[in-house]
Amino acid sequence: MAEIVLETQGLTKKYGEFTAVQDLNLAVTQGEVFGLLGPNGAGKTTTILMLLGLTEPTAGQVRVLGLDPARQPLSVKARVGYLPEQVGFYDGLTAFENLIYIAKLNGLPRQEAYRRIDALLTQMGLDQVANRRVGAFSRGMRQRLGVAEVLLKQPQLVIMDEPTQGLDPEAAHEFLEIIRRLKQDGITVLLSSHQLHQVQAVCDRVGLFHRGQMVLCGTVPELAQRVLGGAYRIHLQAEGPADLEDAFRRIDGVLQVHRSAPSTYELEAEADVRAEAARSVVQLGGRLLALDIQMPDLDEVYARYFAQEVEHVPAR
Amino acid sequence: MSQLAKVARPRRTREGSPWTGLWAVVTKEMADSLTSVRMSILQLLIVLTAAGTVYAASQDLKDLVGKDPFIFLKLFTTGRDPLPSFVGFLGFLVPLIAIALAFDTVNGEFNQRTMSRVLAQPIFRDALLLGKFLAGLFTLTLVLAVIWLLIYGMGILVLGVPPGGEEVARSLWFLVVAIFYGGVWLAVALLFSIVLRQTAAAALASIAVWLFFTIFWGIIAQLLAQALVPMRLGTVQEVLDQAKLEMSLTRLSPNTLYAEAMLAMLNPAVRSLGLVLPFQLQGAILGTPLPVSQSLMLIWPHLTGLIAVTILLFVLGYVLFQRQEIRT
Numbered sequence: 030m031a032e033i034v035l036e037t038q039g040l041t042k043k044y045g046e047f048t049a050v051q052d053l054n055l056a057v058t059q060g061e062v063f064g065l066l067g068p069n070g071a072g073k074t075t076t077i078l079m080l081l082g083l084t085e086p087t088a089g090q091v092r093v094l095g096l097d098p099a100r101q102p103l104s105v106k107a108r109v110g111y112l113p114e115q116v117g118f119y120d121g122l123t124a125f126e127n128l129i130y131i132a133k134l135n136g137l138p139r140q141e142a143y144r145r146i147d148a149l150l151t152q153m154g155l156d157q158v159a160n161r162r163v164g165a166f167s168r169g170m171r172q173r174l175g176v177a178e179v180l181l182k183q184p185q186l187v188i189m190d191e192p193t194q195g196l197d198p199e200a201a202h203e204f205l206e207i208i209r210r211l212k213q214d215g216i217t218v219l220l221s222s223h224q225l226h227q228v229q230a231v232c233d234r235v236g237l238f239h240r241g242q243m244v245l246c247g248t249v250p251e252l253a254q255r256v257l258g259g260a261y262r263i264h265l266q267a268e269g270p271a272d273l274e275d276a277f278r279r280i281d282g283v284l285q286v287h288r289s290a291p292s293t294y295e296l297e298a299e300a301d302v303r304a305e306a307a308r309s310v311v312q313l314g315g316r317l318l319a320l321d322i323q324m325p326d327l328d329e330v331y332a333r334y335f336a337q338e339v340e341h342v343p344a345r
Numbered sequence: 346m347s348q349l350a351k352v353a354r355p356r357r358t359r360e361g362s363p364w365t366g367l368w369a370v371v372t373k374e375m376a377d378s379l380t381s382v383r384m385s386i387l388q389l390l391i392v393l394t395a396a397g398t399v400y401a402a403s404q405d406l407k408d409l410v411g412k413d414p415f416i417f418l419k420l421f422t423t424g425r426d427p428l429p430s431f432v433g434f435l436g437f438l439v440p441l442i443a444i445a446l447a448f449d450t451v452n453g454e455f456n457q458r459t460m461s462r463v464l465a466q467p468i469f470r471d472a473l474l475l476g477k478f479l480a481g482l483f484t485l486t487l488v489l490a491v492i493w494l495l496i497y498g499m500g501i502l503v504l505g506v507p508p509g510g511e512e513v514a515r516s517l518w519f520l521v522v523a524i525f526y527g528g529v530w531l532a533v534a535l536l537f538s539i540v541l542r543q544t545a546a547a548a549l550a551s552i553a554v555w556l557f558f559t560i561f562w563g564i565i566a567q568l569l570a571q572a573l574v575p576m577r578l579g580t581v582q583e584v585l586d587q588a589k590l591e592m593s594l595t596r597l598s599p600n601t602l603y604a605e606a607m608l609a610m611l612n613p614a615v616r617s618l619g620l621v622l623p624f625q626l627q628g629a630i631l632g633t634p635l636p637v638s639q640s641l642m643l644i645w646p647h648l649t650g651l652i653a654v655t656i657l658l659f660v661l662g663y664v665l666f667q668r669q670e671i672r673t
Contacts, residue, residue: 078672083461102467103361103468103469104360104361106466106467109465111462113462115458117458118459119459120457121381133366134366134369134463134468136365136467
């Protein structure tokens with residue numbers, strides 16, 4: 030089994046009466062990309078700050094790379110890279126100078142620092158602007174400089190808070206590529222986001238946060254299974270007898286059938302039942318016009334989950 | 346196996362030295378201050394002031410060469426209407442420089458959103474705050490030392506005599522007093538930069554405190570003394586009590602401490618900074634200079650007072666900074 034690099038047990042943070050994070054149990058294994066999802070104010074950033082030892086937990090335990098961030102913050106921070114939300118740099122300094130400062134704070138020897146910075150700036154496509162002031166950088170460039178800074182200390186774990194927020198689609202796409210590359214290099218990545226498509230695209234597992242609690246955790250298909258009931262949604266268009274709907278219901282594995290238009294059906298199923306559905310239409314003498322499967326989508330999980338929540342718990 | 350199970354007992358103490366990374370912060374902050382436009386303007390201002398006042402003073406002092414053993418000290422203290430003396434100018438230039446150096450140290454990091462990034466590096470907050478304060482103090486020292494050397498250079502050129510050892514010793518102590526006077530205002534501005542998130546608000550608050558002590562505190566001290574020790578019978582005792590109280594009150598202001606310490610250090614003839622009654626002067630030969638060590642004894646409370654206030658303000662800021670939430 031892969032080694033656990035990050036673990037929390039009963040992690041809780043209270044600000045006076047307000048509970049920002051409640052009883053969080055989380056385990057992330059080596060080389061995994063884990064996404065923290067949830068609306069603003071759900072406790073994602075607070076969790077991240079506790080993992081880094083920048084905020085003391087009210088209760089519970091944290092282990093990051095086997096260390097306690099509250100008691101051994103220097104060891105943790107020397108091994109963990111953190112890219113904050115809307116990362117800021119000293120605008121009056123150049124990209125190179127900004128990185129030199131971080132290298133010094135990490136106690137890197139000068140030659141080694143220069144070598145790493147040159148390599149990283151090239152890797153992030155910033156070598157042409159290395160000696161330009163960061164004040165003139167675009168959001169995407171800043172974000173890439175942020176990654177270069179994070180990688181400067183050669184971390185084992187990288188934590189990113191809303192890394193793609195405010196990036197244009199192209200820059201966001203590039204950024205997801207960077208995260209994939211980190212994973213290839215064996216670096217564990219924890220990222221928070223509410224940009225669901227991007228999370229789905231890069232994360233191995235996600236945890237859904239709601240009002241300070243991690244209410245769901247698992248791979249995207251697992252979550253879909255739990256929240257949407259069936260993980261497979263089949264979109265079918267057919268003309269035929271009226272009992273077509275009942276025929277679909279009888280198919281093994283079909284959980285729900287919904288007739289959204291006279292000749293349009295939505296099937297929710299535990300498995301891919303496209304072949305069986307097609308056979309039913311043909312057997313009943315109907316005309317199959319279209320058949321399509323929709324892969325489980327985080328957007329839908331998210332929307333459905335919070336819709337249910339609103340039904341059960343009226344908003345405060 | 347879970348890592349939580351492996352840990353036998355939680356650690357009680359923080360690992361590592363709180364000063365890790367201190368020098369990285371100090372050098373970075375100093376480089377920033379020394380290259381900033383803000384500091385260039387202030388440096389220009391102080392050099393012009395020094396050149397103007399010292400040149401004016403030296404014109405008056407030329408005739409005294411050979412007659413006054415402390416002629417170099419007079420370069421600092423002689424004013425020529427309408428120009429006040431150089432130490433008089435320093436009385437408000439030093440706070441101005443100190444405030445300019447420190448008013449955006451902490452809130453500036455928050456506003457640039459660099460705070461969380463810097464604190465995510467393997468350093469403690471202690472190193473960041475102390476590093477910023479020391480950088481300010483060193484920058485101030487550097488500026489004042491340069492001015493000090495310039496004044497001596499100019500003095501030698503214009504007056505044509507080398508300074509004596511006693512003079513150099515006294516003016517070096519003057520430098521120390523000026524630096525710690527600056528330290529107080531550095532700590533004031535640093536404190537406001539921690540408490541207030543807006544850099545402009547922190548600058549204005551620091552300047553307000555400075556104005557209060559420069560202009561209003563003397564008036565308030567006088568009024569307070571009159572209210573607390575009213576003149577009922579008009580006896581000598583009452584006059585003395587009132588004057589003593591007023592003096593103690595004005596000494597709560599760093600400006601007074603600086604001014605008195607300057608006076609005693611740069612003017613060897615000053616024998617006391619308090620009230621002196623005629624009978625206390627019996628047997629004293631007026632106008633004879635004190636040795637440096639005696640003048641130093643005279644200003645020792647002032648110097649410790651300035652340092653104590655600096656430390657107090659810094660500790661207050663330190664505690665507030667340690668408790669601050671870092672979310673940006």
